[in-house]
Amino acid sequence: MAYAKTGRSLPVPNVQALAQTLNGSSGEQVPERFVRTEEVCAEEVVSGCALPIVDLGRLLDPRSSEEELANLGFACQEWGFFQLINHGMPEEVIQDAKRDIAEFFTLPLEAKKAYAQLPESGLQGYGQAFVVSETQKLDWCDRFFLILRPTESRDMRFWPAQPPSFRSSVDRYSAEATKVVWCLLRFMATEMGLEEPERLLEVFEGLPQNMRATYYPPCVEAGKVIGLSPHSDACGMTLLLHVNDVQGLQIKKDGKWVAVEPMNGALVVNIGDVLEILSNGRYISVEHRATVHQSRERISTALFQQVSPDTMLRPLPELVKGSNKARYRSVIHEDFMKHYFSTKLDGRRSHLDHYKI
Ligand code: OGA
Numbered sequence: 001m002a003y004a005k006t007g008r009s010l011p012v013p014n015v016q017a018l019a020q021t022l023n024g025s026s027g028e029q030v031p032e033r034f035v036r037t038e039e040v041c042a043e044e045v046v047s048g049c050a051l052p053i054v055d056l057g058r059l060l061d062p063r064s065s066e067e068e069l070a071n072l073g074f075a076c077q078e079w080g081f082f083q084l085i086n087h088g089m090p091e092e093v094i095q096d097a098k099r100d101i102a103e104f105f106t107l108p109l110e111a112k113k114a115y116a117q118l119p120e121s122g123l124q125g126y127g128q129a130f131v132v133s134e135t136q137k138l139d140w141c142d143r144f145f146l147i148l149r150p151t152e153s154r155d156m157r158f159w160p161a162q163p164p165s166f167r168s169s170v171d172r173y174s175a176e177a178t179k180v181v182w183c184l185l186r187f188m189a190t191e192m193g194l195e196e197p198e199r200l201l202e203v204f205e206g207l208p209q210n211m212r213a214t215y216y217p218p219c220v221e222a223g224k225v226i227g228l229s230p231h232s233d234a235c236g237m238t239l240l241l242h243v244n245d246v247q248g249l250q251i252k253k254d255g256k257w258v259a260v261e262p263m264n265g266a267l268v269v270n271i272g273d274v275l276e277i278l279s280n281g282r283y284i285s286v287e288h289r290a291t292v293h294q295s296r297e298r299i300s301t302a303l304f305q306q307v308s309p310d311t312m313l314r315p316l317p318e319l320v321k322g323s324n325k326a327r328y329r330s331v332i333h334e335d336f337m338k339h340y341f342s343t344k345l346d347g348r349r350s351h352l353d354h355y356k357i
């Protein structure tokens with residue numbers, strides 16, 4: 001996809017290697033570029049507050065579908081995030097993807113660098129994203145980004161040959177996740193009350209999909225750094241897999257950060273900016289961030305469900321009839337993504353609100 005190639009990020013230190021030197025020596029400080037202001041570090045965090053749970057099995061069962069649809073609507077309108085259970089993805093597919101992604105990050109730095117981002121290929125590969133100036137604060141993580149779909153867009157130079165099953169595991173995971181996404185989009189179209197659900201589904205035709213696996217090394221001064229800066233996702237929806245069970249994801253709810261606990265067997269689903277726009281604000285794309293742990297690494301993998309680059313992104317015409325005015329300006333998706341990748345992550349206002357009317 002063109003936009004993944006237009007995104008650029010300035011080179012920065014490898015955080016995993018940096019963390020190893022800090023953790024191994026006494027007295028070494030976290031470099032200033034990673035240290036956040038006291039205000040950021042002091043923001044209130046609420047724990048023990050569970051996300052809504054959506055049960056795909058109940059959505060698919062005609063006896064419980066209507067009730068569960070209301071549940072889905074509540075989650076998408078009030079939280080923009082939910083835990084998806086009974087998603088039907090084979091356990092083995094999930095375990096294989098987790099194992100191989102985790103194993104990739106254990107390879108020696110030089111082996112991982114064989115898949116490093118290349119100047120002409122934008123964000124694909126091992127490295128960073130959203131670093132646009134020498135002075136901005138940096139996230140305490142390393143990222144690995146791949147275009148998964150359409151399959152002909154895959155650039156196999158970036159697909160690790162180590163571990164040997166990585167490619168097939170990620171391919172199978174993507175195929176299963178795509179089924180889940182398609183199914184959720186259908187139910188969302190119904191929940192939005194669309195007379196023609198196809199109008200929503202056709203925006204996602206071809207189901208372009210990217211993956212970002214993120215490695216958050218432990219940090220001796222975990223409270224001073226941020227794993228992933230606050231942002232909203234620029235895609236349609238995101239499926240987030242906790243590759244290990246270390247907590248770190250936080251979402252903004254009623255002005256406070258809410259810590260999301262990994263839930264065994266569930267996928268975390270969130271609404272992205274594109275679905276917020278398509279739904280004319282009925283569904284919300286919520287600001288979130290990731291923190292790091294003092295002594296344990298954290299690994300997560302996000303699958304971003306995209307729309308094709310030449311899509312004219314705007315609220316669905318069926319939802320802006322009569323007194324319901326469009327709340328977002330129209331924009332070609334490719335331009336929308338260029339704007340997203342050209343700025344540092346700075347909460348959701350910096351991007352989505354740019355298109356608000
Ligand atoms: C992302 C993201 C959260 C996490 O990659 O966009 O929000 O917990 N990840 O790693």
Ligand code: NI
Nearest residue numbers: 231232233288
């Ligand atoms: Ni995100």
